[in-house]
Structure formats: C-alpha cells, structure tokens
Amino acid sequence: MKKIFMLLFIISFHVNAQCLWKSIHESPYRVTGIKDDNTIWTWGLLDGGYINGVVEPVQIGNDSNWLKLSVGDSHYLAIKSDGTLWAWGNNYFGQLGIPYNPNDNLSLPIQVGTDNDWIDISAASTHSCAIKSNGTLWTWGYNDYGQLGNGTWSENHLPTQVGVDTDWRDVESKYRTTIAIKTNNTIWGWGKNNLSQLGNGNNVTVNSPIQIGNNSSDWKIVRTSNNHCIALKNDNTLWAWGNNTYGELGNGTNINLNFPTQIGNGDDWRDLSVGASFSLALKADHTLWSWGDNSRGQLGDGTQINKNIPTQITSLSDCDKIVDYPYYTSFVIKQDKTLWGWGSNVNGQLLIGNIYGLTTEFQNILNPILNTCSVLINSENIAYENEIKIYPNPSSYFIYISNATDKIIDTITICNINGQILKVQNKSFNKIDVSDLANGLYFINLTVGEKAFSFKFIKV
Numbered sequence: 001m002k003k004i005f006m007l008l009f010i011i012s013f014h015v016n017a018q019c020l021w022k023s024i025h026e027s028p029y030r031v032t033g034i035k036d037d038n039t040i041w042t043w044g045l046l047d048g049g050y051i052n053g054v055v056e057p058v059q060i061g062n063d064s065n066w067l068k069l070s071v072g073d074s075h076y077l078a079i080k081s082d083g084t085l086w087a088w089g090n091n092y093f094g095q096l097g098i099p100y101n102p103n104d105n106l107s108l109p110i111q112v113g114t115d116n117d118w119i120d121i122s123a124a125s126t127h128s129c130a131i132k133s134n135g136t137l138w139t140w141g142y143n144d145y146g147q148l149g150n151g152t153w154s155e156n157h158l159p160t161q162v163g164v165d166t167d168w169r170d171v172e173s174k175y176r177t178t179i180a181i182k183t184n185n186t187i188w189g190w191g192k193n194n195l196s197q198l199g200n201g202n203n204v205t206v207n208s209p210i211q212i213g214n215n216s217s218d219w220k221i222v223r224t225s226n227n228h229c230i231a232l233k234n235d236n237t238l239w240a241w242g243n244n245t246y247g248e249l250g251n252g253t254n255i256n257l258n259f260p261t262q263i264g265n266g267d268d269w270r271d272l273s274v275g276a277s278f279s280l281a282l283k284a285d286h287t288l289w290s291w292g293d294n295s296r297g298q299l300g301d302g303t304q305i306n307k308n309i310p311t312q313i314t315s316l317s318d319c320d321k322i323v324d325y326p327y328y329t330s331f332v333i334k335q336d337k338t339l340w341g342w343g344s345n346v347n348g349q350l351l352i353g354n355i356y357g358l359t360t361e362f363q364n365i366l367n368p369i370l371n372t373c374s375v376l377i378n379s380e381n382i383a384y385e386n387e388i389k390i391y392p393n394p395s396s397y398f399i400y401i402s403n404a405t406d407k408i409i410d411t412i413t414i415c416n417i418n419g420q421i422l423k424v425q426n427k428s429f430n431k432i433d434v435s436d437l438a439n440g441l442y443f444i445n446l447t448v449g450e451k452a453f454s455f456k457f458i459k460v
Contacts, residue, residue: 020337025071025324031349032071036337038064040078045347057351060088061108071324072123077130078109083116085130093126094157095141113159124173125226129180130159135166137180145176146207147191153207163209174274174325175226180209185234187212187219195227196258199241203258213239213260225274225325230281231260232272238263238281238310246277247308248292254308264310273322279310280322280330287312288319288332296328297366298343304366316340316368332368339371352441390444394458399432399444410447416440434459 020036030044040060060076068079075089075096087096091104097112098104120131127141127148138159139148146153149162171180176192188209189198196203199212213219221232228242228249239260240249247254250263271282278292278299289310290299297304300313316332323331328344341350342365351371388409389402403409412432414423422442425432432444437459444455 019339021333021339022337023069023321023324024331024333024339025069026327026329026331026349027071027073027325028327029347030071031329031331032060032069032076033339034066034069038066038081040066040069043351044349063109068121070121070123072128073125075123075128076109077112077121077123077128079118079121083118083133085112085115085118085121086110087112087128093142094155095123095126095128097128097140097157097159100157120169120171122171122173122178124178125175127173127176127178128159129171129173129178131168131171131180135168135183137162137165137168137171139178143207145192145205147173147176147178149178149190149207149209151208170222172222172224174224177224177226179212179222179224179229181219181222185217185219186215187222187231195243196256197224197227197229197242199229199258199260201259221272223272223274223325225276227277228274228279230263230272230274230279232269236267236269236284238266238269238272240279243277244308246293246306248274248277248279250279250291250308250310252309266310271322273324273326275326275330276328278326280326280332281310282319282322282332286317286319286335288316288322289313290330296344297364298326298328298330300330300342300366300368302366304364313368331371340368341371342366342368388446388448388453390455390457393456394460395434396460397433397435399434399457401430401432401444401446403430405448407448411445413445415443415445 022034022036024033030042032042034040041057042060043057065081066078067081070077076087078086086109088106088109092102094100098110117133118130119133122129127139129139131137138161140156140159143153143155148156150160167183169181169183177197178191179189181187189212190206190209193203193205200210218234219231220234223230231239233239239262241257241260244254244256249257251261268284269281270284273280275298281289289312291307291310294304294306299307301311318335319332320335321333329341329349330343331339331341333339345352345365346363350365388405390399412425413421415421439459442457442459444457446453
C-alpha cells in the first residue's frame, strides 16, 4: 500500500505550487507567507478564499520573485529580488507609502516609488519602516506616538528618511513602537512607551531614536509586540523588557521590566518571535520554547495555562524558522520546510474546520499540527483532479467518489487532522460510510497509479 500517511498533509488543497515555506507572517486576522518558489499566499479573515466556510490559501498576484515580507494589522510590505519595494492593503493612515488616498484598500501589490535598493522592511498597525542598502532608515504612515522617529508628531504619507544616519541594519515595528539595530550592534527605540517597551528605564513616549540597553553594542536580533520586547545578543543569551502581565518576559515573575533583563542563563538561543502577550524562541538544537499568555493554546504545550519561564514544546523537533508576530496563533517552519501551527483558529488560520459555526474543538488547537497543503500539480494531475470528485461535502452518512477518468483508484483511506488513518477501503467501492466518525474535519486520500490526491471533507 502506498504511504498515504506521508502524503496526507502536503496534498489537501489545490494550488499550483508545492507547499514548502520560506517564511510565515501573521496579523490579527490572517496568515501570509512566502513559499519555497518565492510566491506569496494568504488565508484567513478577508483574504483567504472561503469555500463553503473552509478557508483555503490564495495567491497574491502572479509574481515569483518575492524576497522579504512583512505584515501589519491591515497592510503588507514586500521586497522583490530586484530590491524594489511593494505594498498593498489598507492605506487609511498613508501606511502604503504611495500618493495618499484614505479610501485605498489594494488587493494587489503596487510599487512604492522607483528605488531598487531596499533591504529590510517592517509593517506595523498604522505605519511602515524600511532600510536601504546604504544604511538609511525610512518611515511613513501615522505618527500619533512618534513611531516614525522623525522628531515630530506629524504623519508622512510617503517614505521619509529618519535623521541622517547611514548605519541602520534591522528595523522592527509593531503597533505604535519601533525598535532598530545599527551596524555597530547598538539597539535603538522610539514611539509608544507606556509599558516600557523602549527599555530605557522609564515609560515616557519619544519621537526620535534613543539608545536602549546601557550603551551595550552586542545585540544580534530584536523582536517587539505592542507591549513587550525580546532580544538576542551576540553571545546567544536572551533578554526581555516591557509588559509582563502574562509572564511574557519569561523571567519567572509577572512584574514589568523597564530595562533589558536576561532570561535564564542559557547561551544557546538562535531565533525568537513575540506575539500579543507571549513569546517563542528557538534553540541551536532546533527545539522550540514558549512562554506567556496561553489562553488560546498558543504555547503549544497541550494546555491553556500561562507560563512565565521558557517551556519546551516537546512534540516538536527539527524547527528552523518561527512565525513573524504570532498574534494568538503560532507557527513554525521545520527544516524540511513544512508548516506546523497551533493556537487560535477562529479565522481559519490553521486551515482546519469550517468558519461558519466553527465547533469548539476547532476554535483553539492546543498541540502543533501539520498544516495542510498540496503537491506540485502538473497538467495531467489537474486533469485528474477536475475529474475525480467527492460529494456531498459536508456529509453525515456517506461520501461518494466520482471518477470520470479511465484510471482505477487503487487505494482509499480516511485520516483525521493528526494524520491517523481511520479507514482503508477496497477500491471497488465508490462510496464510503462516514456515519461512525465524530463530527469534524477529515481527509480522503486516493492513489491512482503513482499519483496521489487528497480531499478535505467535513463530517456533520
């Protein structure tokens, strides 16, 4: 029998590219990522194609030369391999960086200016930041808390340089706070500081860059949310500051910190990410750790209990990249480039369930699951998929298979969302009894010769 178990989670929706991922980015309502073929796909509220209530990823445009992506609350920034900058989504605050029209809500990318030397980007709630190859930093959009860093409280609708410095390396912005690292590995911040997000020892909001961290010059990576920051130093130690209501700083307390403070004693941290009120970090051994708010199961430990120290997600290994800003849903890309997710699924972020009347079992997923996707579909496969169908969907009693090809279906299996095979049926039947299955999402997997196909269905 074919190894259907191995194929299940990479062939469950119909797109024209293999679902292996380079990066995944999240906003409060949707998930967007760059695939291994450098195309951009998105799903969730407003963006993903709802098919009978089931969320399916849709491609953004047709280009396949995307290099870097950043997702704000309602807008997107992306850099192509030629160094050009593109934006789409909501422009009410001028966050797209194009000639201002507050009614703009673009579904496809539009180029920002004509320059082709952009190297880094960050999209926040209502403003945007970017760095050029010459080390200059540019910001635009809303500026009510000085998040543009231009020394004023006035908004800009087009990219405007921040000061005259030419040594900016990385920029990270979320909500109304911006943090950036220079080439000398010093870290700087500006914008909203009500919860000491700027880590400068107080909670005073500022509208121009101030240095963070006692003049230290050994910072490697920084990530910020709307209320706390996590950073990695060159010696691979982990540091945090800001709000700590849910233990998101990971220092064993729930007390806010207004200055960078080391998390534990470990010096083997490799990458990190921050969510709304929780944190994720990756170690050198490719294990993933989480702490903070766990009300939606976003810590991935099978519970909904908050943690105030880094706790390993023991069901995961071989982790390679963490989702950018996991709002209430967490994702990780493994070394084989497959995507795993857990946490909130209320907008179909995890690609399971039916968003119309989503049952409780699908609202919060407490353990990591492999997110469904498809294999590369050539013209012959597409022809088969147009002629092999299942119906009705959803179903309470039977699923029927319609096969209009001249090929014989060799095997039929049904699996649950965890990949467990529940039924194996003889190829001579064209209907499957599903009445004994619990309500939920399942997959019917078929093999036709050397080809394999998978279909989602909902048992109701």
